[in-house]
Amino acid sequence: xxxxxxxxxxxxxxxxxxRDMVARLAVGDATVNELAAPYDVxxxxxxxxxxxxxxxxxxxxxxxxxxxxxxxxxxxxxLMTKWIERYRREAEQRYRRLDDVLxxxxxxxxxxxxxxxxx
Amino acid sequence: xxxxxxxxxxxxxxxxxxRDMVARLAVGDATVNELAAPYDVxxxxxxxxxxxxxxxxxxxxxxxxxxxxxxxxxxxxxLMTKWIERYRREAEQRYRRLDDVLxxxxxxxxxxxxxxxxx
DNA sequence: CCATTCGTCAACCAGACGGTTGACAACACC
DNA sequence: GGTGTTGTCAACCGTCTGGTTGACGAATGG
Numbered sequence: 001x002x003x004x005x006x007x008x009x010x011x012x013x014x015x016x017x018x019r020d021m022v023a024r025l026a027v028g029d030a031t032v033n034e035l036a037a038p039y040d041v042x043x044x045x046x047x048x049x050x051x052x053x054x055x056x057x058x059x060x061x062x063x064x065x066x067x068x069x070x071x072x073x074x075x076x077x078x079l080m081t082k083w084i085e086r087y088r089r090e091a092e093q094r095y096r097r098l099d100d101v102l103x104x105x106x107x108x109x110x111x112x113x114x115x116x117x118x119x
Numbered sequence: 120x121x122x123x124x125x126x127x128x129x130x131x132x133x134x135x136x137x138r139d140m141v142a143r144l145a146v147g148d149a150t151v152n153e154l155a156a157p158y159d160v161x162x163x164x165x166x167x168x169x170x171x172x173x174x175x176x177x178x179x180x181x182x183x184x185x186x187x188x189x190x191x192x193x194x195x196x197x198l199m200t201k202w203i204e205r206y207r208r209e210a211e212q213r214y215r216r217l218d219d220v221l222x223x224x225x226x227x228x229x230x231x232x233x234x235x236x237x238x
Numbered sequence: 239c240c241a242t243t244c245g246t247c248a249a250c251c252a253g254a255c256g257g258t259t260g261a262c263a264a265c266a267c268c
Numbered sequence: 269g270g271t272g273t274t275g276t277c278a279a280c281c282g283t284c285t286g287g288t289t290g291a292c293g294a295a296t297g298g
Contacts, residue, residue, distance in 0.1 A: 004135060011133035014126050015256085019202070026209035032275060045257055047276060052255095066265045066274040074210040077203050083138070084196050090145035091193040134286085151245060164287055166246060171285095185244045185295045 005057065006083060009076055012056035017041075018049050022058060025072035032068055124176065125202060128195055131175035136160075137168050141177060144191035151187055 013019055021035055036046040050070060053059040057076045061068045132138055140154055155165040169189060172178040176195045180187045 006138070007133050007135055010129050010138075014130035014133050016123060016126055017256095019125070019129075023206055026206040026213070028213060033273090041256085042258065043275070044259085044277090048256075051276095068275065072206075072210050074207050077207045081200060081203055084200055087142055087145040087191075088193050088196045091191050094145070094147060136286095152243090160286090161288065162245070163247090163289085167286070170246095187245065 006079060008056040009058065009080055012052050012058055015049070015052075018053055021046075021049060021053065022072060025059065025070060026074075029069045029071045032070065035070060124195075125198055127175040128177065128199055131171050131177055134168070134171075137172055140165075140168060140172065141191060144178065144189060145193075148188045148190045151189065154189060 013022070017039060020038070024030060024035060024038075032043065032046060032050065035050070036043050039046065050059060050061070054061060058073055060071045060073055062071065132141070136158060139157070143149060143154060143157075151162065151165060151169065154169070155162050158165065169178060169180070173180060177192055179190050179192055181190065182188075
């Protein structure tokens, strides 16, 4: 199950509720109860979601009396963006190479470039 | 399940095998058999993975005789990066704001949440 | 026409996931 | 010390997931 860090992060964000919590936490830290408020689920379910986010490194929890303020750890996003950007770039380069091929094609299939003398 | 597009994309990339396939496809299109080669799983399992990637919009399949070349659709990456960047930026702004507050704080003020203990 | 290659569909299985309820630990407050 | 608040742990449940095997469809090529 989700052995590597990247899998854990993607998996954690695959759930709309958890993404919503991340959105909420981007505004500022919050307690479990505060985070649970908008959703129609038990506090335990929210606690579980937070555990998943924590295991993914997206979130950290500290202690304030009985409260457990939750804090967003935005650095982990870099892991994802790095992965994504790498392959996006690779794919784009491939398209560019394809463009070169098309550009190098015989003129008769690319007539729009200039006025060739018609035969 | 996984009603929204974003969930489908994150969920699809949460699997290491599928991420690996995306990596492979960034280099160039491939058939199902070619994609299956590196992995020690049945062709059917690979077919299932491709279906997940296709449902997420990460991949498209065309036809070439009996072969079904698989093509990476890199535009979907934008969906993720947009989401990520939004909250990353929001969190960063918050840190900047926090820095301002800390900078504006008198030196002797130590924020304590507990009650001030009388001597 | 027949065999082969390439790939999908269907049924099944074990394990993970998201949710529930009930019990309980930790701390604050009176 | 007793009570209320905050949150976690544990057990359970239905569903989704990733894998398997077996059968089959579609197209190629002897």
